[in-house]
Amino acid sequence: MTNKTIDGWRSPVLNKEMPIVRYGDFGMPLLFFPTAAADYLEYERFRLIEAIQPYIDGGLINAFSIDSINKDAWLNEQVVPEERAYRQYLYDRYVIEEVVPYIRTACQTPDIRIVTTGASFGAYHAMNEALKHPTVFSGCIAMSGCFDIRKSCDGYHDENVYFNNPIEYIPRLEDPEILDALRRSRLTIVSGQGDYEHPDNSKEMAAVLEAKGIPVNLDLWGEDIPHDWPSWNKMLQHYIPLYFA
Secondary structure (H helix, E strand, O other): OOEEEEEEEOOOOEEEEEEEEOOOOEEEEEEEOOOOOOOOOHHOOOOOOOOOOHHHHHHOEEEEEEOOOOOOOOOOOOOOHHHHHHHHHHHHHHHHHHHHHHHHHHOOOOOOEEEEEEEOHHHHHHHHHHHHHOOEEEEEEEOOOOOHHHHOOOOOOOOOOOOOHHHHHOOOOHHHHHHHHHHHOOEEEEOOOOOOHHHHHHHHHHHHHOOOOOEEEEEOOOOOOOOHHHHHHHHHHHHHHHHOO
């Protein structure tokens, strides 16, 4: 295993313990968002970190992974949709106000921009953060995602849903500074077309970005590529050298 450091703190924004793991010591930062209700070590357990270890050990990337809050928010049927959306709002604040400064301190570069990545539900978070904060994040590798969070809202809608739903807020985005930053970002949406994959979700997100003049690489792999970890391992191994070399 590559050099690994586990850290964490009680998040003032979320009011809960939030761990973070760092793989490697040098390189450009890559921030992982886990799938569904998973945790910060998921990508290690499913051997994706092992798959990209040569890029970490070679100093090309410095990988960071954080916990999801989906089990407290979008996947928590014990709270009303309004509260789920509010917890997503808080998660976005946690990423920007706590995780980003931590990564920049670890990289010893106060203004370094970060690439986000994630698979399945993690792809939503990775894309949402990259699109909302393009002066912080330089790009995204979103694998097998769905980018319309309204499917988890039981028909409820408010500003916390809207401002965390890329399918909605991108078409109405008019801020020239944000649009300019997005048009200079590097965005990849990649999906298989095999078992349990839903490539139409990827096509929909790419179409929304393209309609706004935001360049995006939509990469649909074959019908032999299912919604599963071996696929995501291959996808990330393919894209890391393209993004960071």
